[in-house]
Amino acid sequence: MSDIMRPIGFDHLMTWVMDEYRTQKTIFGQQRIVRTDPDRAFAIFDEKIETPFGPAAGPNSQLAQNIISCYVDGARFFELKTVQIMDGEQLREAVAKPCILAPDECYNCEWSTELTVEQAQAEYIKAWIACKVIARELDLGDPDGFVFNMSVGYDYDGVCTPKIDGFLNGMMDATTTEAWQKSIAWLKDNVELFENVDEAYIDSISPRVSSSVTESTLHGCPPEEIEKIATHLIEVKGLNTYVKCNPTLLGYEFARKTLDECGFDYIAFDDHHFLEDLQWEDAVPMFERLQALASEKGLEFGVKLTNTFPVDVTRGELPSEEMYMSGRSLYLLSISLAARIAKQFNGTLRISYSGGADAQNIEKLLKSGIWPITMATTILKPGGYERLSQITGILANVPGATFEGVNVEKVEALALAARESDKYEHAIKALPDRHVPGELPLLDCFTAPCRHICPIHQDIPGYLRAVDEARYEDALNIILERNALPFMTGTLCPHTCTNPCMRNYYDQPVHIREAKLEAAQKAFEEVLPTLVANEPTGPKVAVIGGGPAGLAAASFLSRAGADVTVMERTGKLGGIVRHVIPGFRISDADIDHDVSLCLAHGAKVETGVSVESAAALKNLGYDKVVIAAGAWAPGREVLPEGSTIDAIEFLEMAKKDPESVSLGTDVVVIGGGNTAMDVARAATRIDGVKNVRLVYRRDAANMPAQEEELLDALADGVELCALLSPVALADDVLTCDVMELGEPDASGRRRPVKTGEQTTVPATAVIRAVGEQLERSLFENSGIELTDRGLPKVDSHLMTSVDGVYVVGDARRGPATIVEGIADAQVVAEAITGCAFDGKGASNIDPEYGKNLATRGDLCLSCDKCATSRCLECPTVCETCVEVCPNRANIAVRVAGERQRQIVHVDGMCNECGNCAVFCPYQGGRPYKDKLTVFWSEEDLHDSENEGFLALEDGRFKVRLDGEIRVHDIDDPACGLPEGVRRLIQAVRDDYGYLLCK
Missing domain, CATH: 1.10.1060.10 (Alpha-helical ferredoxin)
Structure with a gap:
C-alpha cells in the first residue's frame, strides 16, 4: 500500500546494493560514490567522523536505504530520525499527507518516524552493518569513520518507557537484537559474495551502533522536563547528549523582524510558541548545569540548533493547520541563535548545527567551529543525496580536528552576513508557477x-x-x-x-x-x-507593420517561399522597440541586426506607407494580409481631475528628442507594468528631474511588472509609492486614496480597497502608463469583427472574420511581448505556407547521454562567474522524481534501444510524502501515483490504484492498466500490453531484478 513503508530485509538490502553496483555502478541511484580520507577525521565522542556532516533527523535518515545513500555520497554523521512513544500506525494516522513542501524554504507536517520503534531500531542497525560492509568492500573509507546519533522525544515518561528504553539499549549494544543477529548471520552465510569482506571482518563489526543522542522535545515542553530528560540520558544511560533548541529562544520580536526584513513577511505565526517554549533565562543556567554534569561523567554535551520552526498554514500549503519551517528562512534564525549562544558561553558550548546548511555556507560554518552539521532541506531538492557529494569535495582540504570551541566573532559575522545576503532574502514578488501544463505521462515523461x-x-x-x-x-x-x-x-x-x-x-x-x-x-x-533569399514560389503576402511581430512574420513567410512585402508607416523598421523602448534598454545597432536577419530571406519593405484597409491590399494583388500593427493608441485617462502625459508619447519623444522634454522636478508615473518601469527609468534621465515616483494601487508583490524590471527602476533611484490610487492633480500635487489589499479578484491578485484616507505626492508632471490600446480604424475599415475588448476575433490559425486576413502580436492580443508576437508569426506562417519550423528540435537531446550527470547535484557557488550555462539537460535526463525521493522509491530504468531512461515507482518504499510531486515538471504530476509501479504483494497491488505490476511465481506478471488487472506473459509481443509497458517490465525483470522481491 503506497503510503506504508515496508522495511527491506537485510538480505534484500545487501543483494540490492551489490547487484546494483555490479550492474549499474550505482547504489540506490547514487552514481557519484565518494571515497573519504581517514587521515582527515574529526574526533567526536570517543569515535571519529571522516566528514563532519550528514542527514538531519528526518525523511533522509529514516530507512536503511536512505542512510546508505547518504553514506555513499560522503556523509559520516547521521542524526537518525526521531523515535517516540507514538509510532507506527498510530503515528501515520496523525500525519497528514502529503507532508513535505520544499520548492523554496521547506515546510513539513511530520515529526518522527512512521515505523514502529522496533522497526526503526532494526533499520538503523541494518544500515550500520551495511555501511560497515560497503566501506570495506568498496574501499569508501575507514569502516569506523562514521557515527550514528540517535534522536528521541518527546517527554520524560515516554523516554523511560520500556519501548524507548529498549530502543536506546539496543542501539548502545545491538548484540541481542534480532536485526543484528539476522544480519550478521546472513553476511556469514553469503561471505562469498564479497571480495574484501571475510568472516573475521564480520566478527569485528562493533555492535555499539550509537553512543550519543539528541533530545528532541515538543514545543511547550517545560524547562524542568527538558533538563530531566537530558539528565536521564547523561546520568542513567551514559550517552553523549545534545539538547535540540527551538528558534523561539530568540523571542517573537526578533524572529518577526528578521523574517520581515528579508522578505519572508508572508510566513505567518503568532507569539504563543515564543511564550510557551523554553525561555532564554531558563535555558542558559540549564545548559551550564548539563554541561557540568556531562563533564563530570566523562561525556560530551552540546546543543542542537535548531528545531524546525512552527508556522501557520494560511494558503493551503499542506493539509494541516500548522507546519514546520526549515531551509534558507530558518538559516536566518538558526545562525542568529548560534551567535547568541556562542557569545553567552564564550564559545565553550558545543553546537551541532542544522537549519539551512548547504554547499554555499557549510565551509564557513565548519571554520567557525560549528560541527557536526546536518541537513534536510537541501537534499530534498533536485540533485537529492548527490548534493552531499559536492559538499564532500568542498570540505576535502579542511583538516580533521577535535572540538576546540566556537569562534564567536566568526559566527556573529555569519549571522550578520545572512541578514544582508541576497541568498537569504525572498523575492519581492511571489514565485511564479514552476510547472508546465499537463499531466505526467505513464511513460516518456522527459521534457524541457x-x-x-x-x-x-x-x-x-x-x-x-x-x-x-x-x-x-x-x-x-x-x-x-x-x-x-x-x-x-x-x-x-x-x-x-x-x-x-x-x-x-x-x-x-x-x-x-x-x-x-x-x-x-x-x-x-x-x-x-548564409541566410539565402530564395525565389518566391508561394502566395503574395502583405504584412502591415514593421515592428517585431511584422518582422517575424516576414522572416518565417519568406523563408517558407512566400512573396512578402512589409508595409511600415514610419521611416524605419522596428516598431515600438525602435521608436519607444529607451536606448538604454536596447541599442539601434541590435535592432538593425534583427532587421537584417528578418529580411535576409527576401522579404521586401515599403516605408512611409499608411494602409487604410486590408481590402485595398487585396485589390493590389496580395493573396494574404497579415496585420501586425502595434499598440500605439494612447492609454486611457486615469485622473478625474488634472491632465496627464501618455506613456507611449513620452517614451517616443524622450528617445527621439530628450532635450525637448520638460517634466519639472517631480515626476509621477502611474502604473505597475513593464511599460511603467521603462517610463520611470527614462524620466530619471530627463534634465531637471530630481525625483521620480511610481504610484501603484497594489503593493510590489502584486505588480504585473517583472521583478527584475522593478529592481532596475529602484536601482535607478525611482521611488515606489505602493497602495496609492491617484484621484486629482492640481498645483503640482497629486492627491491619492490610500489603499489596502482585500480579497483576491478574478486575476487572483488581492483587490485594492480604499481605507478612507488620502495622501499627496509632489508632481510637476504625471505620466500614465496604463491601458495601452490599439488603433481600431484599420480593423473597422477592413470589416474585421472585434471582441468586446476591441480585439479581432480569430480562428486557430489567427485568421480574422475576413478571409485571408490574419493578425499577430499587439494587433491580436493588445500590448504583447516580442516573443508572443514571434509565436503568432509562426502560427500564421504555418497556416499560409504549410511549412513547419522545427528542424532543430532534436538538438534539445544530448547525443552523449548523461555527460552532465557527474555534476547534476552541484549548486553553483558563484553563478555570475560560472563558465557554463549550468543547464541540467532536462529533456535528456530529467529524473528529478528519482533524485528527490528520500526513500529511493522512484527508480530510473534503462530500456534497451531507448535513449532516455524510464521511471518506475516502488510501492513498498513510499510513504506518500509528496516531495516528488512538488518538483515534477508537470503541473498535475504525481510520480508516486502516476508512474508505472512495482508491487511486492497481492495485498499492496489491490490496496493501490496505481498502474503497475507484480511478479508472479510462474514468471508471468499481474499488470494493472486502465483500471483493469490482467496476467501477462511479457515475453510474448502479442500479450496485450502496450509495447512500451511490456519492454519496461522486461527491463526491470532482466536488469533490475532486485526491485521485484521484498
Whole structure:
C-alpha cells in the first residue's frame, strides 16, 4: 500500500546494493560514490567522523536505504530520525499527507518516524552493518569513520518507557537484537559474495551502533522536563547528549523582524510558541548545569540548533493547520541563535548545527567551529543525496580536528552576513508557477520545461549546449529556426522560460536570455551571409507593420517561399522597440541586426506607407494580409481631475528628442507594468528631474511588472509609492486614496480597497502608463469583427472574420511581448505556407547521454562567474522524481534501444510524502501515483490504484492498466500490453531484478 513503508530485509538490502553496483555502478541511484580520507577525521565522542556532516533527523535518515545513500555520497554523521512513544500506525494516522513542501524554504507536517520503534531500531542497525560492509568492500573509507546519533522525544515518561528504553539499549549494544543477529548471520552465510569482506571482518563489526543522542522535545515542553530528560540520558544511560533548541529562544520580536526584513513577511505565526517554549533565562543556567554534569561523567554535551520552526498554514500549503519551517528562512534564525549562544558561553558550548546548511555556507560554518552539521532541506531538492557529494569535495582540504570551541566573532559575522545576503532574502514578488501544463505521462515523461513554457517553444537546451561549447554559429542557427529576433529577445524578452527551470531549485535559473544574446553577438557576422533569399514560389503576402511581430512574420513567410512585402508607416523598421523602448534598454545597432536577419530571406519593405484597409491590399494583388500593427493608441485617462502625459508619447519623444522634454522636478508615473518601469527609468534621465515616483494601487508583490524590471527602476533611484490610487492633480500635487489589499479578484491578485484616507505626492508632471490600446480604424475599415475588448476575433490559425486576413502580436492580443508576437508569426506562417519550423528540435537531446550527470547535484557557488550555462539537460535526463525521493522509491530504468531512461515507482518504499510531486515538471504530476509501479504483494497491488505490476511465481506478471488487472506473459509481443509497458517490465525483470522481491 503506497503510503506504508515496508522495511527491506537485510538480505534484500545487501543483494540490492551489490547487484546494483555490479550492474549499474550505482547504489540506490547514487552514481557519484565518494571515497573519504581517514587521515582527515574529526574526533567526536570517543569515535571519529571522516566528514563532519550528514542527514538531519528526518525523511533522509529514516530507512536503511536512505542512510546508505547518504553514506555513499560522503556523509559520516547521521542524526537518525526521531523515535517516540507514538509510532507506527498510530503515528501515520496523525500525519497528514502529503507532508513535505520544499520548492523554496521547506515546510513539513511530520515529526518522527512512521515505523514502529522496533522497526526503526532494526533499520538503523541494518544500515550500520551495511555501511560497515560497503566501506570495506568498496574501499569508501575507514569502516569506523562514521557515527550514528540517535534522536528521541518527546517527554520524560515516554523516554523511560520500556519501548524507548529498549530502543536506546539496543542501539548502545545491538548484540541481542534480532536485526543484528539476522544480519550478521546472513553476511556469514553469503561471505562469498564479497571480495574484501571475510568472516573475521564480520566478527569485528562493533555492535555499539550509537553512543550519543539528541533530545528532541515538543514545543511547550517545560524547562524542568527538558533538563530531566537530558539528565536521564547523561546520568542513567551514559550517552553523549545534545539538547535540540527551538528558534523561539530568540523571542517573537526578533524572529518577526528578521523574517520581515528579508522578505519572508508572508510566513505567518503568532507569539504563543515564543511564550510557551523554553525561555532564554531558563535555558542558559540549564545548559551550564548539563554541561557540568556531562563533564563530570566523562561525556560530551552540546546543543542542537535548531528545531524546525512552527508556522501557520494560511494558503493551503499542506493539509494541516500548522507546519514546520526549515531551509534558507530558518538559516536566518538558526545562525542568529548560534551567535547568541556562542557569545553567552564564550564559545565553550558545543553546537551541532542544522537549519539551512548547504554547499554555499557549510565551509564557513565548519571554520567557525560549528560541527557536526546536518541537513534536510537541501537534499530534498533536485540533485537529492548527490548534493552531499559536492559538499564532500568542498570540505576535502579542511583538516580533521577535535572540538576546540566556537569562534564567536566568526559566527556573529555569519549571522550578520545572512541578514544582508541576497541568498537569504525572498523575492519581492511571489514565485511564479514552476510547472508546465499537463499531466505526467505513464511513460516518456522527459521534457524541457523551459522549451515547453516558451511561447515559441525555442530549442533552448540545444543552443545552451552549443554556447557552452563555444559553437556560436550552431547556437544562432538553432535559435533562428524558431526565433527571428535573437537580439531583441536576447535583450528584452521577459524570459518566462526561466520560471520552470529546474535550476531554480539549486541556485538561480539558467541565464537563458543572456546565452541567446551571446550567441547572436558572436555569430551574427558569420551566420547572416548564409541566410539565402530564395525565389518566391508561394502566395503574395502583405504584412502591415514593421515592428517585431511584422518582422517575424516576414522572416518565417519568406523563408517558407512566400512573396512578402512589409508595409511600415514610419521611416524605419522596428516598431515600438525602435521608436519607444529607451536606448538604454536596447541599442539601434541590435535592432538593425534583427532587421537584417528578418529580411535576409527576401522579404521586401515599403516605408512611409499608411494602409487604410486590408481590402485595398487585396485589390493590389496580395493573396494574404497579415496585420501586425502595434499598440500605439494612447492609454486611457486615469485622473478625474488634472491632465496627464501618455506613456507611449513620452517614451517616443524622450528617445527621439530628450532635450525637448520638460517634466519639472517631480515626476509621477502611474502604473505597475513593464511599460511603467521603462517610463520611470527614462524620466530619471530627463534634465531637471530630481525625483521620480511610481504610484501603484497594489503593493510590489502584486505588480504585473517583472521583478527584475522593478529592481532596475529602484536601482535607478525611482521611488515606489505602493497602495496609492491617484484621484486629482492640481498645483503640482497629486492627491491619492490610500489603499489596502482585500480579497483576491478574478486575476487572483488581492483587490485594492480604499481605507478612507488620502495622501499627496509632489508632481510637476504625471505620466500614465496604463491601458495601452490599439488603433481600431484599420480593423473597422477592413470589416474585421472585434471582441468586446476591441480585439479581432480569430480562428486557430489567427485568421480574422475576413478571409485571408490574419493578425499577430499587439494587433491580436493588445500590448504583447516580442516573443508572443514571434509565436503568432509562426502560427500564421504555418497556416499560409504549410511549412513547419522545427528542424532543430532534436538538438534539445544530448547525443552523449548523461555527460552532465557527474555534476547534476552541484549548486553553483558563484553563478555570475560560472563558465557554463549550468543547464541540467532536462529533456535528456530529467529524473528529478528519482533524485528527490528520500526513500529511493522512484527508480530510473534503462530500456534497451531507448535513449532516455524510464521511471518506475516502488510501492513498498513510499510513504506518500509528496516531495516528488512538488518538483515534477508537470503541473498535475504525481510520480508516486502516476508512474508505472512495482508491487511486492497481492495485498499492496489491490490496496493501490496505481498502474503497475507484480511478479508472479510462474514468471508471468499481474499488470494493472486502465483500471483493469490482467496476467501477462511479457515475453510474448502479442500479450496485450502496450509495447512500451511490456519492454519496461522486461527491463526491470532482466536488469533490475532486485526491485521485484521484498
